[in-house]
Amino acid sequence: MSQTVTDLEVHDIRFPTSEQLDGSDAMNPDPDYSAAYVVLRTGHAGSGAEGHGFCFTIGRGNEVMAAAIEALRPYVVGRPAPRTAADLGELYRELTHDSQLRWLGPEKGVMHMAVGAVVNAAWDLAAAGAGKPVWQFLAGMTPEELVSLVDFRYLSDALTPEDALAILRAAEPGRAERTELLLAQGYPAYTTSPGWLGYEDDKLVRLSKEAVADGFGQIKLKVGADLGDDVRRMSLAREAVGPDIRIAVDANQRWDVADAVEWMNALAPFDPHWIEEPTSPDDVLGHAAVRAGQPVKVATGEHVANRVVFKQLLQAGAVDFVQIDAARVAGVNENLAILLLAAKYGVPVCPHAGGVGLCELVQHLSMFDYVAVSGTWEDRVIEYVDHLHEHFATPTVIENGRYMAPLAPGFSARMLPESMAEHRYPEGPVWQARRTTEENAR
Amino acid sequence: MSQTVTDLEVHDIRFPTSEQLDGSDAMNPDPDYSAAYVVLRTGHAGSGAEGHGFCFTIGRGNEVMAAAIEALRPYVVGRPAPRTAADLGELYRELTHDSQLRWLGPEKGVMHMAVGAVVNAAWDLAAAGAGKPVWQFLAGMTPEELVSLVDFRYLSDALTPEDALAILRAAEPGRAERTELLLAQGYPAYTTSPGWLGYEDDKLVRLSKEAVADGFGQIKLKVGADLGDDVRRMSLAREAVGPDIRIAVDANQRWDVADAVEWMNALAPFDPHWIEEPTSPDDVLGHAAVRAGQPVKVATGEHVANRVVFKQLLQAGAVDFVQIDAARVAGVNENLAILLLAAKYGVPVCPHAGGVGLCELVQHLSMFDYVAVSGTWEDRVIEYVDHLHEHFATPTVIENGRYMAPLAPGFSARMLPESMAEHRYPEGPVWQARRTTEENAR
Known part of the structure; x- marks a missing residue:
């Protein structure tokens, strides 16, 4: 019924x-x-x-x-x-x-x-x-059901329903085997927790070493405010983790094209794995120019507005990594279109996560991609940030630097009722207390 | 004080x-x-x-x-x-x-x-x-004051403050002369009123002829729902206005690239002046492909989100006309950046207007552009739609197909208090009456 x-x-x-x-x-x-x-x-x-x-x-x-x-x-x-x-x-x-x-x-x-x-x-x-x-x-x-979920409007010059069907059918035979592997091993993760821009150097070094000890093969540093600071922080992080751990850097849209090129040429000796959001997320041609102007691979996507912009990033050869976000575009359906576009162009998807609940959501999309779309986790990692997971009923499980496959039914992002009650804005007790503190400080 | x-x-x-x-x-x-x-x-x-x-x-x-x-x-x-x-x-x-x-x-x-x-x-x-x-x-x-209004972030690979200053200084000597011309003659307009998709053929023909009689040198038709209908409507309009009146067509984002190319090749024999919004406003590369794939000039902009996307449309040679909108981007300041970008690339600006109050606002931007930025109105027209002007205190004045320069202080878009009271949603009398009608119809 x-x-x-x-x-x-x-x-x-x-x-x-x-x-x-x-x-x-x-x-x-x-x-x-x-x-x-x-x-x-x-x-x-x-x-x-x-x-x-x-x-x-x-x-x-x-x-x-x-x-x-x-x-x-x-x-x-x-x-x-x-x-x-x-x-x-x-x-x-x-x-x-x-x-x-x-x-x-x-x-x-x-x-x-x-x-x-x-x-x-x-x-x-x-x-x-x-x-x-x-x-x-x-x-x-089925591949046909999955294709029916996608809106191909504005995509057909890059990806047709027939293209999508071919990609999904090619991945069909290995689904069962990859599901087993995923359940046994989990999906590769990287961590951004060491590298927030507001952290002191010694905290950066300590957290970088901890990340490696916890089994992560990749960490990420925020950059872009001051070149001298970034060279120092990148050098410290590289020293802390050694040559075999990948260090991605993330400028959060801070630069124009020429700034990005100059900055990344200066950071290149420390072997950054990728430069993330070097410039405006709307700037397809700018990303292509950044990619052409310096040796470090380019990643973007957490603020890319929709599948049409992702399509162009791929058409223009502007990115080495596609960073989907579970909550920026129109949900699972549009992210499926983006996964298919990335598969068509052979570009790895390395999701953005962090914030609150984004890790919980996006793990499902990468795992589905592994099982039924790209069929591989090579060169792919899901971002992990160790904040605020305690507020969810079925938080992510990270073991030895990998996301363990969630088994609970649904999308893993149901917030605990008591967390919601506490943090309701503006009337929840956390915010009431903060206002009281602020008033007393005046 | x-x-x-x-x-x-x-x-x-x-x-x-x-x-x-x-x-x-x-x-x-x-x-x-x-x-x-x-x-x-x-x-x-x-x-x-x-x-x-x-x-x-x-x-x-x-x-x-x-x-x-x-x-x-x-x-x-x-x-x-x-x-x-x-x-x-x-x-x-x-x-x-x-x-x-x-x-x-x-x-x-x-x-x-x-x-x-x-x-x-x-x-x-x-x-x-x-x-x-x-x-x-x-x-x-002054040119320096105008440059200080612009946010050049993400623009410097196409337009620097120095570029902007040079454009504005080059236009400075002619400001007084052009101001006089503008006050005497007004700024060229075109009208979309004949061509709404919901209009019957005879209304289309009648309104097209009236537009020419009213002094407009350009009209616009909405297209994109059915190719056969569009060929018929375009043929009727061309017959009604003769060979010397420009007829622009507007697809309002209806097509993928291949559709746009096919459709415009079919309409080309009727000599359309431009094809407006052939596809997604986010699709810079798509617009470039449409421009390359058929003979009709390409226009877009009313839904273009910001100066970064306009920059790319110009960098990619994707448009023949830049259609600013007074109320889509971050106001006068961002539109000034777009006017400067268009001037740098030598592409005419033909604003989108219509809706409610958009004509009242955007006329100021084209007139300023004429006086102090591009210094010309050649190939430039402001859209005009004859709806809802009666709700404004200082509505646009159109004479012989031209916008007469507004003289009242301010931005010409103050709505009459009684119009606001009538049309307030959901509680205004117009909406209350409509709900009553709907309820009675059940």
Whole structure:
């Protein structure tokens, strides 16, 4: 019997992470990691099924994201609860193609991220209903079902449905074997925890060594504020981890093209694995120029607005690594398009994660990619940041530098009710206490 | 004595234009032209000065835009009322570079358009305070002041401050002469009123002939839903206006690259002046491929998110005409960057207008460009659509197919208080009446 979506709840949840300078980088000095959080319900609270999703923000403006999710209520409440690929494709297309809401993007920024939150909540609902984690729910679909999830509009000069079908069919025979390998070994991770820009040198060195001891083969440093500082920090990190550990660097969009070229030529002697977000995420041609102008590989994607920009990054040969984000584009469906584009162009996908809940979500997409799309984890790593996992019911499990495959049904990103209550903005006790402290300090 | 901004008011104003199919096109079948409207006040209502600005939307989601404007309140209220180029540059930079709000774009979509509304309201306030229309207020600034208004971040591989200064200095000697010409003759316009996709053939023919009789040298048709229909409509329009009137066509992002090439090769025998928005506004490389694949010139810009994408459209040789929009990017400041980029690449700017209030705003930018940037109106036309002007205190004046230069101080886009009261959503009488009609029809 078909269930109906009876409610869409929106919650403004914020963590005061700026107090510790966790997450500080050249463009984001004081983020308060936040989630505009959505719960879809079937039946009454406590009795029916639930689907959870969210947009990730870094504080101010989280209420604007919440308003955007709220604007999607009429498209979701009252419809049959999505269960199949056909249902999930239809919901995604309806939300992205509403002509009036589309004007607010199109397919970018606040409104698009809100669609992503709702689409991901629908995937949580559907996968949980099927009793499977999202990666396995996806990997259990036929190539034809998977292709039906994708919106090929604006992609056909780079990827057709036939191309997608061929990629997915080629990966079909090895699905079972790779699923077993994944369950046994987990998926490779790297860690950004040592390298936040606000950390002192000795903390950077200590955390870099700890990361290697914990089994990570790759770490990442934030760069881009001051070249002298970056040369010193990169040199310290390289000394700390030795020549065999990969060190990626991340400029968080700080530079123009010429700055990026100059800076990376200066850092190149320390063998950086990639330079991430050297410039504007909208600048396809700029990324291509950065890639051509210096020897370090180029990565980007966490702020790339949609599949059309990813398509061009690949067409222009502008990136060596595609960094999908689970909550920036329109959810699982659009990320599937991006995984297929990357597979078509033979470019490895190394997801962005961190923030709050992004690791929990995006692991499913890389694992699905391994099992059913690219069929490989070579040159691929999922970012890992060790913040805020304790707020989730089924947090990521990292063992020896690898993400262990989640086994719980759904999308692994259901926040604990007590964490939500504590961090509700502006009325939750964490924020009330902070206001009291600030008032007393005046 | 310096005034302070004491209030920021936000209004959700919507016009039920979908009832008439005015504004219908291949992607937007039923727009309700709307404004998320902002008023900055200095001193008390009724006594102090005001600055008005807005985001344009086509209905649903206008409340999300309003929430985004509201999120900017703390950056505006309490600061000195902007009066000079330095003030207006500082406000623009502060609003676009707030690190937490920037995450919601960056510089695109809902949050960016909200910044544009507030920046434009600040320009209205400052120009009105100086007793000048915005085009003349701008054209009275020195090249150095104008350069200080621009954010060159991500532009320096295409346009440096030195480049901008050289362009502005080269245009300086002719400013007075061109101002006189503009005041005497007005600025060339074209009209889209005949060509909405929802209009019957005989209405299209009648309105096309009327446009020519009214003195317009260019009209525009919406295309993209059905090739057979478009060939018929284009043929009828060409027959109606004769060979000497330019007919632009507009696909409103309906096509993939191959569709655009096929369609425009089929329409080419009717000599279209340009094809507008053939594909996704994000697809720089797609536009370049469309331009290379068929003989009709390419125009785009009304949905282009920011100066970085415009930069690439010019770098890639993807467009023959740059179509700025007054309310899509971050206001006058970012549009100044785009005008300078277009001047650097020698590409004419033909603004998008229509909607509600967009003609009123954007005329100032083209007139300023004529006087102080490109120094020419050759190959340049501002779009004109004859809808909803009656709701403004100083509506556009069109004579013999040209925009007459606005003389009233400010940005010409202050909506009449009674129009705002009538069309307030959801509580205004127009919307109450519509709900009653709908309920009675059930």
